[in-house]
Amino acid sequence: MTLLSDTTPDADQVQMRLLRSKSPSERLGLALRLSSEVIRASKRAISRVHPQWTEREIGYKFIELHYGRELAEATRQYEDERDHDQCE
Numbered sequence: 001m002t003l004l005s006d007t008t009p010d011a012d013q014v015q016m017r018l019l020r021s022k023s024p025s026e027r028l029g030l031a032l033r034l035s036s037e038v039i040r041a042s043k044r045a046i047s048r049v050h051p052q053w054t055e056r057e058i059g060y061k062f063i064e065l066h067y068g069r070e071l072a073e074a075t076r077q078y079e080d081e082r083d084h085d086q087c088e
Contacts, residue, residue, distance in 0.1 A: 042066070 007015070019027065039062070046058045046065075053061070056079070064072035 022030070043058050043062055046061050047053065050058070050061070060072045060076050063075055
């Protein structure tokens with residue numbers, strides 16, 4: 001059973017067979033590349049909605065959307081304090 005609703009059963013079986021033939025390190029590499037691409041795509045979407053935002057602001061919004069407002073705010077405060085300490 002698969003979660004890919006846009007994939008035919010035959011194509012899904014081929015994809016699963018190909019993934020199973022990969023070594024654990026190859027599967028990890030694929031997962032990391034896919035994860036990285038999804039993060040980039042999410043940040044590009046935020047940037048299109050808020051083209052005036054800095055990369056840092058886009059990062060905070062990404063954290064808020066994917067991990068929650070509390071973590072985004074904690075990250076912002078930590079980075080603000082770190083930046084302030086480096087200026088002294």
